[in-house]
Amino acid sequence: MATPYDLLLKGGTVVDPSQGLHSGADVAIKSGRVAAVAEGIPADQAARTIDVSGKMVTPGIIDLHCHFFWGVGNGVDADKDCLPRGTTTVVDGGSSGANSFQGFRRYVLERIRTRAFALLNLSTTGMVDLRTSEFGCLTHADVGAAVRTIEQHRDLIIGLKTRVSNYVVSNDPIPYMKLAREVADKAGTKIAIHIGDSGIPMSEIVPYLNEGDMVVHCYTGRRHGILDVKERVLDAIVEARKRGVLFDSSSGGNHFSFDVARKAIDQGFLPDIISTDITVGTSKEADFHMPLMMTRHLALGMPLDEVIKASTLIPALAIDRVPKLGTLQEGAPADVTVLDLQKGSFSLKDTVGANMAVTKRFEPVLALRDGVVASEIV
Numbered sequence: 188m189a190t191p192y193d194l195l196l197k198g199g200t201v202v203d204p205s206q207g208l209h210s211g212a213d214v215a216i217k218s219g220r221v222a223a224v225a226e227g228i229p230a231d232q233a234a235r236t237i238d239v240s241g242k243m244v245t246p247g248i249i250d251l252h253c254h255f256f257w258g259v260g261n262g263v264d265a266d267k268d269c270l271p272r273g274t275t276t277v278v279d280g281g282s283s284g285a286n287s288f289q290g291f292r293r294y295v296l297e298r299i300r301t302r303a304f305a306l307l308n309l310s311t312t313g314m315v316d317l318r319t320s321e322f323g324c325l326t327h328a329d330v331g332a333a334v335r336t337i338e339q340h341r342d343l344i345i346g347l348k349t350r351v352s353n354y355v356v357s358n359d360p361i362p363y364m365k366l367a368r369e370v371a372d373k374a375g376t377k378i379a380i381h382i383g384d385s386g387i388p389m390s391e392i393v394p395y396l397n398e399g400d401m402v403v404h405c406y407t408g409r410r411h412g413i414l415d416v417k418e419r420v421l422d423a424i425v426e427a428r429k430r431g432v433l434f435d436s437s438s439g440g441n442h443f444s445f446d447v448a449r450k451a452i453d454q455g456f457l458p459d460i461i462s463t464d465i466t467v468g469t470s471k472e473a474d475f476h477m478p479l480m481m482t483r484h485l486a487l488g489m490p491l492d493e494v495i496k497a498s499t500l501i502p503a504l505a506i507d508r509v510p511k512l513g514t515l516q517e518g519a520p521a522d523v524t525v526l527d528l529q530k531g532s533f534s535l536k537d538t539v540g541a542n543m544a545v546t547k548r549f550e551p552v553l554a555l556r557d558g559v560v561a562s563e564i565v
């Protein structure tokens with residue numbers, strides 16, 4: 188006999204910041220969409236029930252900064268390295284540029300089973316070989332090519348990526364910031380900048396950013412991060428936040444300092460967005476995933492519901508392509524993550540060699556993409 192629901196996640200604690208929800212509830216799925224979130228939905232109402240007692244059920248985790256142009260540069264296989272680790276949506280952080288995006292689209296974005304979007308690199312080549320800068324010369328920062336590519340692929344390109352570090356743009360990022368601003372204004376899109384080790388302070392760079400633009404690696408321990416010499420959050424950073432610039436605490440292998448994060452958080456400076464910046468190197472650590480990044484923030488004092496919000500709702504709004512993404516509202520795509528918030532004694536390390544003892548950690552249990560269990564997607 189036909190049942191009202193295809194799948195029921197039963198007995199978990201649902202945390203959905205989009206609805207202010209944090210309580211025991213079952214999640215019912217029908218035809219790839221969330222059909223109901225309520226207490227005590229009977230198991231016989233669904234064709235299949237998965238017991239998630241004691242687990243946390245959240246909207247599908249979104250990783251707004253990954254590198255998954257597989258086979259090119261440092262790109263991981265998102266279906267192997269992200270989806271099974273609890274991430275249901277990935278956004279590539281500028282691995283491709285105008286001259287490589289079409290291949291990235293056809294052979295990766297349109298084929299993988301993880302929901303996928305991209306930031307386009309201001310450089311026409313993108314990040315094909317990190318031993319050299321993507322800007323061999325300023326010719327690679329081609330405004331017209333970037334604008335055309337963004338306009339042609341607006342369904343999948345959510346913004347423009349520019350790295351402002353001295354190993355990318357030498358000591359003067361301003362010409363690149365001006366070109367990035369020009370592209371973003373002409374194409375009507377947003378900019379995400381990769382910071383750390385820039386030749387000039389952030390206070391000279393962030394004035395080029397507007398509402399909705401993003402600063403990535405906000406807790407970098409490298410030179411010219413978000414703190415001033417007195418270790419206060421720079422006035423220019425506070426002002427940028429006031430006008431709606433978003434801050435992403437993306438880690439990668441080089442850009443997450445517990446010390447910087449603690450000092451910023453003590454001053455009330457929490458990230459808007461949590462992401463991994465996963466690449467081939469970091470993907471080799473089995474626990475390098477969004478749940479690890481979320482664990483770090485929980486340990487640093489970020490409230491749990493805020494941690495979930497920065498990993499679901501806020502990145503979904505930044506993507507702004509799929510109605511109700513990042514939520515478990517009725518009718519939302521049934522992208523769902525099940526997490527185990529384990530208690531015990533665990534040790535975390537940052538990217539500058541510091542350790543932190545923690546008593547709770549998130550582990551990924553299950554991910555659903557459009558209502559299908561990730562491990563069962565073929």
Ligand SMILES: [Zn+2]
Binds near residue numbers: 253280
């Ligand atoms: Zn990156």
